[in-house]
Amino acid sequence: MTRSMGDLPLRLMSPLLLGRPRAPRILERKLMVYRHLWLTFVAGFFEPVFYLLSVRIGIGKLVGNLTISGHTVSYAAFVAPALLAASAMNGAVFDSTFGVFFQLKYQKSFDAILATPVTVDDLAAGEIGWALVRGLMYATAFLLVMAVLGLVKSPLAVLALPGATLIGFGFAAVGLACTSYMRSWQDFEFVQLAILPLFLFSATFYPLSTYPRALQVIVQCTPLYQGVAMERALTTGTVGPDIIVHIAYLLVMGLIGLRIASRRMRVLLQP
Numbered sequence: 001m002t003r004s005m006g007d008l009p010l011r012l013m014s015p016l017l018l019g020r021p022r023a024p025r026i027l028e029r030k031l032m033v034y035r036h037l038w039l040t041f042v043a044g045f046f047e048p049v050f051y052l053l054s055v056r057i058g059i060g061k062l063v064g065n066l067t068i069s070g071h072t073v074s075y076a077a078f079v080a081p082a083l084l085a086a087s088a089m090n091g092a093v094f095d096s097t098f099g100v101f102f103q104l105k106y107q108k109s110f111d112a113i114l115a116t117p118v119t120v121d122d123l124a125a126g127e128i129g130w131a132l133v134r135g136l137m138y139a140t141a142f143l144l145v146m147a148v149l150g151l152v153k154s155p156l157a158v159l160a161l162p163g164a165t166l167i168g169f170g171f172a173a174v175g176l177a178c179t180s181y182m183r184s185w186q187d188f189e190f191v192q193l194a195i196l197p198l199f200l201f202s203a204t205f206y207p208l209s210t211y212p213r214a215l216q217v218i219v220q221c222t223p224l225y226q227g228v229a230m231e232r233a234l235t236t237g238t239v240g241p242d243i244i245v246h247i248a249y250l251l252v253m254g255l256i257g258l259r260i261a262s263r264r265m266r267v268l269l270q271p
Helices: 002-016 023-034 038-063 075-107 109-113 120-148 155-179 185-200 213-220 223-236 243-269
Strands: 065-068 071-074
Touching (some): 023 120, 038 075, 038 120, 065 075, 071 075, 075 109, 075 120, 075 155, 075 185, 109 243, 155 223, 155 243, 185 223, 223 243
Antiparallel strands (some): 065 071
């Protein structure tokens, strides 16, 4: 029974591993490792929840309601899906950067893994797959909190879970590709330098219309904005044709990142 339950995330994620038959073994290894690091795993869930609660009981009462595509929603309902998207981004980026860099440069666990029949492509797909599993777990718990607080306005919100997984895929793949170019821990300052502006200026806390027109165009080109707009449309029931653009953007971003990551890791790990 324990084995069956432990294999459940592997079966759920297998369609996303891009035909890599040994990539689920990387996921299995991650699950075994995190059984002993469950406190660290759970702690990552609370940051967006605290943000949400602060908005729900604090600033949200001052701002009042907002109008999205003709629908009036509370400020908390406006911000909540954006925090869901940001949580998916943060989890994917930190899993595919800090954790991967430590294993690659110091722990040398990748060298040991590649001594088995696992290939570099399996390894890259498995690492990204784990970031998706972790992000999906966080997204599920966060969406439940949103529902309890009455911030889910549409039954389409259930699609926010695969939406969060897609966000995680895009950012995890790009994060893994960027990690392959990092030389030391000091390079991670650039990760923070990229993540913070995305978090603050992707229409996370303010409607896009509040920005100057030139800045609106820039914001609409950023990856987190695509995720925020997609999740907000699903949870508020304001889905339109533009959601296809958001999905395509994140999917292409992930596929390109995975291709670059596989190529770079092959250079780094294969003699």
